[in-house]
Amino acid sequence: MKAGGLRTPTRPAGDRPVRQASLREHNLALVLRHVGAAPRPPSRADIAAATGLTRATVSALVDDLIGGRLLTEVDPAPRSGAGRPAVGLVLGANGPAGLGLEINVDYLAACVVDLAGTVRHRVAHRADQRPHSAAEVLTRLADLAGAARAAADADGLILAGAALAVPGLVTADGLVRLAPNLGWRDVDAPGLLSGHPALADLPLTVDNEANLAALGELHAATADAPNFLYISGEIGIGAGIVLHGTLFRGARGWSGELGHVPVRPDGPACRCGSHGCLEQYAGQEAILRAAGLAGYGLAPDAAIVRLTELATARDRDTVEALAGAATALGVAVAGVVNLLDVDTVVLGGVYAPLAPWLRPTVEAELARRVLTASWSPVAVRPSVLGGDAAAVGAAGSVVRAVRDHPARWLAGAPDSSGGGR
Amino acid sequence: MKAGGLRTPTRPAGDRPVRQASLREHNLALVLRHVGAAPRPPSRADIAAATGLTRATVSALVDDLIGGRLLTEVDPAPRSGAGRPAVGLVLGANGPAGLGLEINVDYLAACVVDLAGTVRHRVAHRADQRPHSAAEVLTRLADLAGAARAAADADGLILAGAALAVPGLVTADGLVRLAPNLGWRDVDAPGLLSGHPALADLPLTVDNEANLAALGELHAATADAPNFLYISGEIGIGAGIVLHGTLFRGARGWSGELGHVPVRPDGPACRCGSHGCLEQYAGQEAILRAAGLAGYGLAPDAAIVRLTELATARDRDTVEALAGAATALGVAVAGVVNLLDVDTVVLGGVYAPLAPWLRPTVEAELARRVLTASWSPVAVRPSVLGGDAAAVGAAGSVVRAVRDHPARWLAGAPDSSGGGR
Structure with a gap:
């Protein structure tokens, strides 16, 4: 010491x-x-x-x-008793708001969240981002940001800042160190975005998408100091770890890489260079492939809708594909729960609409593999946020900062007659 | 909120x-x-x-x-300059001290640590505890405690309290909820120990052995706010998670069950009821079995000595057994590092003397499977504490509490002329 x-x-x-x-x-x-x-x-x-x-x-x-x-x-509210009601x-519904931005492998999203946490505007662009350079992706994202910002302006909201969610490892100053599924390495997202007029004058933070989605889930939580593992199921699989009501970021901010937890040490090769990672069994593309839905050129969101339709109709390949993914997910998450002792697992991203089929198998694996499960079962539930949870969580993190530190906002805020900062 | x-x-x-x-x-x-x-x-x-x-x-x-x-x-110290040296x-080397107790599957240990952290006395009893009831085990432990206490008294040390390390899940009030390898369920260790004269008048806390060993490692650490995973390799495998210089205990105090992280989902059955847990590949008994050293009636510590001799002589079965254990350990720990972003892995328990053979393979698995390893390799090193790290950590936790809150000690302490509390 x-x-x-x-x-x-x-x-x-x-x-x-x-x-x-x-x-x-x-x-x-x-x-x-x-x-x-x-x-x-x-x-x-x-x-x-x-x-x-x-x-x-x-x-x-x-x-x-x-x-x-x-x-x-x-x-x-009118009241019956004596005296003038106060x-x-x-x-403030027309006060500071947060701009949330999200880059994921197969979509871009932007949204505006007001001080009360209400999503006032959301816009998404669904397309595979992998064929494009980081600069191209960020230019498209800036266009979405411009659209969201115009809608916020029209509503009289004042953007306090922007936060960007990316599916990868981000340094404290916003450098995207690695986003394996996008093929990004050392991308200076704030630097590239600052050249776009829609974002040039806004403070911007960058964070991992699962972390921001977990924060969104945390802000929406009713428990006092919840402990949960938020799982963001997309083409990649990320996790946000909330312990005693606080997001746990790891020693260097790179925690939560659940997608690269080994499920079978000698399993199929992963884009990260390893073998048998959870993503190879339970990532969105692995599920669609196992269900026979890959290769039809379906847009990813349409493919997930189709998957739920087939699962509802008890299509055998689909049900088996989802059971296989849920087994792998349950195995990996059982390891996490044995290690971290969290009491709740939140299924986010595409796992939220697929929860009816994933949950029973995940729960069975947890019951079997978690040491404490016999007297303290792990709760598994879908996310309360939608598919753009990370964008909503990002925007929420901006307004949360204003709510936690209102004096900072007041020091630089416009008066009540409106206008920019 | x-x-x-x-x-x-x-x-x-x-x-x-x-x-x-x-x-x-x-x-x-x-x-x-x-x-x-x-x-x-x-x-x-x-x-x-x-x-x-x-x-x-x-x-x-x-x-x-x-x-x-x-x-x-x-x-x-004498000095050459002018003036009387201060x-x-x-x-205080003869002030308050901590009594550390450890129950493990194949040994019992007790030790006394003084205020400076020096181990003043240690005593161990090596024998398989599984054939005995919890009450029998605790009676033997109390005998060891009595011997350690007599030695402390002879040295003029005053025991400030005792801490007991057990290989299992412990509640906040010291109930051993589950210790799978001992076959214990809901054992009231403080209640059973309070009937023994050697312990009746001492405040006693109970904690998981890997947690206490990790605390011992933390107190011995030179870094300011270290992040590490301490692995306690015994018949069971536990882990203590230290994040930013603080032991992370999980939502209910049951974190660190590394031994039950699945390595192969359909692997051999484990005592916990699951399949393919790390313990089945890298626990002490699994290693001895794979090396052909099980069944000779060797005492566990003698078996580990024999194992290192055979490994030094490059005995093929032994080298393969250790490589297999190290691979499984590396796979499980890679998942942990991807999830928690710790930068250091400490090999404790029997893994410390086996580190020369385990480390290269563990490092290779981490290099292959940890997403951040290409630019930020994970350090793997043996524990600085010995085989009774948990007992030393337990005793250390007692003196640490005195050092952190000296006023509490002074309020109830004897005067400098000596005597009990």
């Missing part, structure tokens, strides 16, 4: 102005959090009672938050 | 006495941490300079720590 780092000042609280400022920051976030979590629009008095802050302090904070469009007043407060 | 929990008091610092007390607690730990990390015994003046505390404060804290035997004064301070 090293000394240092933790030092106790001999003159505590010698810097009162800084502490006052941080108290205001803290309280702004506290008020915003309370409004966001309240079942009904609370009044200023409700907030004062719930937070322990004085009414005068709450009123001043609320005025600041309204000025920065983070809160909006709503008419009180004005309620809700998160 | 839920509101509540985080509330800002309207009257900050209204409870000054509590804050003063917690300041003293903090500063006692700070001084102790500084002495523990210093390369040479620091003087009171050195500590004041390094911590920013006043000399008077440091002197008062040091006096308290000496009174509670947490620090000892040592003669200053008295140096070291962690």
Whole structure:
């Protein structure tokens, strides 16, 4: 153990102005959090009672938050008792919003999420991205971003920033180190996107798509500090690991590469250079191939729809293909659960619509292979988000940052008369 | 997200006495941490300079720590310059100590670790524990504990508590929920041990053996916030996961069951009820069986010594047995690294003496199967602790708690004239 780092000042609280400022920051976030979590629009008095802050302090904070469009007043619900009902407060529906962008192997997506977490606009472009260069893919994505941004502007929303989800390993400064299924290595996505007018003036972060989808799932969760493995089933398979309500990113930010967990050590070759990776058994293309649906030139989303139709009709090849994928998925996930002790597995991406057929087999493998399963079964459920969970999670991460740090937004925000930042 | 929990008091610092007390607690730990990390015994003046505390404060804290035997004064090194050299301070070698206990499938161990982390006594009893009931095993362990305790008493050490390592899943209150290789289910180890005089008056905690061994490895580590997977190779295989310098215990404390990660889904049956678990390929008994060393009635430690002799002599069956185990280990660990993004794998238990033969194959599997390995290879190294790493880690966890919270110890500690608590 090293000394240092933790030092106790001999003159505590010698810097009162800084502490006052941080108290205001803290309280702004506290008020915003309370409004966001309240079942009904609370009044200023409700907030004062719930937070322990004085009414005068709450009123001043609320005025600041309204000025920065983070809160909006709503008419009180009529009530029968005596006295004038108080004005309620809700998160600003025309305030800061997040732009979420997603690059996946067979689609691009963009969406706008407002402060309350509502998806206000979404746009997707379904096409195999593998034939195109990274620069071409990012140009198309910037076009989608421009369309989403125009829709946000028309709604009076103000974009606070953008977040990009990619199916690969990303460094802290947004370099895509490796995206095996796209064939990308060391792609400077922020640099390439900054040349496009739709994105030039927005702060942009880049993250792994399964991580961002898991964050979206976490923000939508009702449990207090959930533990789950979010599985993003696409052409590649990624995972976001949420432990005690926090996304676990690994030592260098490269955790969650579930698709490359070995299922059979001497199985088929994988694009990553290894053999027998989960992707070769349970990736979208492996499933379609096993079901006899590859090679017909079906668009990927149409192929998944067709797959669910055939599975519903109990087509034997389809049912067997899904059972094979679910077995491999269950084997790999059983290893994960034995190792990490998570209590819930969330099936995302194409696994969400396929969950009715995947879930029973995954559950059976977990029951058989997880050491704790006999007294504490693992819950398996489909994602609450749709197929563009990563784009929604990306946009959500932008508004979550505004909600967690409203003072930062207010410091640079336009006044309530509108306009850009 | 839920509101509540985080509330800002309207009257900050209204409870000054509590804050003063917690300041003293903090500063006692700070001084102790500084002495523990210093390369040479620091003087009171050195500590004041390094911590920013006043000399008077440091002197008062040091006096308290000496009174509670947490620090000892040592003669200053002679020096050539002018002035009287100051008295140096070291962690108390005759102060509080930790009693570490370990139950494993083929041995029992007890050890005493002093405040500086030095193993002062160790005693082990090598014998297969599986034929015996849990109560019998715990009685033998209590005998070992009594022997270790007598040795500690003779040295003038004061046991601050005991920690027990078991190869299984343990609840927060010390119930051994499941130890598959011992055949234990719901064994109340603290309850059974409390009836033995050697342990009746000591606070006892129970934890998974790989977790405690990983903590021992962490306390011995030189890096600031290391990320590693500690693998405890015994008859069972466990793992302790250290992320950013903290042991990761999972949602319910049952993480690290590496031995039951599937290597081949349809492989041999495992004691846990599943098939193809890592233990069936790389557990101690699987290795001895593959090397043709099972069934000769060799004691387990003698068998491992014989195995290393045969491996050194390049005996073909032995080399193949170790290569097979290493391949399975590499496959399972590759999945872990892809998932968790740890940068180091520590080979512990019997894997430590076998590391020269295991490491090259484990490294080759990791290089082949870990997505990030091409630009960021995973380090594989043997544990710095010996075969009783879990017992040492257990004892270390007791003294670590004293070092982290010296005020708690001082509140109940004997004066410097000696005696029990």
